[in-house]
Amino acid sequence: MGFAEDFVWGAATASYQIEGGAQEGGRGKSIWDVFSHEPGRVYEGHTGDVACDSYHRYKEDIAIMKELGIKAYRLSFSWPRILPEGTGKVNQEGIAYYDHVIDALLEAGIEPYVTLFHWDLPFELEKRGAWKNPSIVSAFADYAALVSEHFSDRIRHFFTINEPQCAAGLGYVTGEFAPGIREGTASFFISWTNMLKAHGYAVRAIREHAAQPVQVGMAPCGGVYYPVTDKEEDVEAARKAMFTPSGRDLREDLWNVAVWNDPVYLGRFPEEIERAYGQYLPPISPKDWEIITSKLDYIGYNIYNGVPVRAGEDRSAVRVKRSEGHPRTANNWPVTPEALYWGPKFLCERYGLPLYITENGMSCTDWISLDGKVHDPQRIDFLHRYLLELRRAADSGVPVKGYFQWSLLDNYEWASGYSERFGLVYVDYNTQKRTIKDSGYWYKDVIAANGESIL
16 A cells, blocks of 8 residues: 555755744844843753754755655744734845745755744743743734744645744743743643634634645644554553643643644543633633634654553553663664554544654764765664554554655754764854765665655
């Protein structure tokens, strides 16, 4: 059976991670511009001021995608590049920049999939309380309407928010990411609820202002659990674990799949969340729920790894200890290809929509070899194993629509700065020279064969 004939083979990036041009073209400051310049926040003080310089080199990057046969590009728009203060006056230079990018993509035969918010929140909105201030809901909706009205004649696919768990959890609970704040439980749930509303209003704004029929989704992440055997009791234990928060530890629970997805797709918080944190949950009116559950066309999900479990004596999920010396990526994430079978399977079962893998890939210790090439056999093996599992999902009837490899380019990996390399393309940050890695050419062959070369 394999992948469908119209399966979407893509690559993904995010604006702050690749663009640079931080003070060019009328762009306003984002929270990452401020955070990355604060001592001790980011590895070795790295900033995204220049990043991959894609602000100036986007044509080169698009030519590389065309060479690799990439069919779709998931990029994000920089909110402060379009609206420097988050609201109000539109920066026409920012609009023109994205016009050039989108037109160049289409000319190269590459379909754009645009994410509205990939964490680079306008700093002016942060100064006004950011996600704790209910006015951000209308601000995000206005931004979505602006983007849709101007670009939807050429863009047919949108994602509202990338990994809200990271934006809210790492940004406002642990303080590891911008803006680096550690909030209490009550403040967190205010932010979380406003983010849910902002998503819903943005979905409606995109559709209302679209120049043609468009499709809309979101791109969260969260803990994928997989059974260590195919026994019915182990499968059910993994399924339950994936959608059941503990109700004990907010830092753990915010990564549970159901915490973000159940409100959006099912119109409710998980029972465990209401029971454990109900006193902190702001009131949500029937109208609010109607907005939050605005119809989506597909599930977007970022999956890098998963947690193995088995059924305990009471059939609850018991985590299975990983074997000594189990495979890990360069940033110490476990290599668990099974996540790309069980994750899509469980998500599509619960939420009843087709699915895109909006991010998947690995950090690797890449460098330019003496022959001038970048040999990354570990990444090839990683992608091979994960794509075999994704094809297994497709073979079993899971409606998988596409796969976006993270990332097209080595780039600015948030608090890790430039210490991690996820790209199919190596970037020398001193010269900005691009070198396609062996994995990039391998992915080219996979795309050309629509995955049939994966054995």
